[in-house]
Amino acid sequence: MEECCRDGSLKLKQLKEFSEYLKIISDVNRLQILCLLKKGERCVCNIHEPLDLPQNLVSHHLKALRGAGLVTTRREGKWIHYQINTEKIAYFTNLYNQIILGGECDADQNTRAGLRQLQEAGGKCI
Known part of the structure; x- marks a missing residue:
């Protein structure tokens, strides 16, 4: 049996962790x-309006993203500002590469560079 399929193996643990990550990002609202x-830090009011979603729904999705470590927060008075956790995204990018593609890459550096380019270009959402 392959190492990635054995109970208790590091690979199986990573597979389970990656599966949970995929569940979190499988929601279209969370992807939006x-x-x-990716354009930069925003508070809930600057997220729910452009997406035309209720603020409480956006807060719910942000809680899930935060719980998964995909976003971080910064408090400024009564406002909470959210931003992408590039380290966690890089971790899952590298994990994807290892699990699916069977190789390794410098995902951390590549992800940061890609996000920086998107932010500088004002990356357009689909």
Whole structure:
């Protein structure tokens, strides 16, 4: 049996972790939120309006994204600002590469560079 399929193996643990990540990002609203956040930090009011979603729904999705470590927060008075956690995205990018493609890459550096380019170009959401 392959190492990635054995109970207790590091690979199986990573497979389970990656599966949870895929569940979190499988929601179109969460992907739209991440798309907006790639342009930079935003508060809930600057997320729900362009997506035409209720603020409480956006807050719910942000809580899930935050719980998965995909976004981080910064408090400024009563406002909470959200931003993409590039380290966690890079981790899952590298994990994807290892699990699906069977190789390794410098995902952390590549992801940061890609996000920086998108932010500089004002990356357009689909």
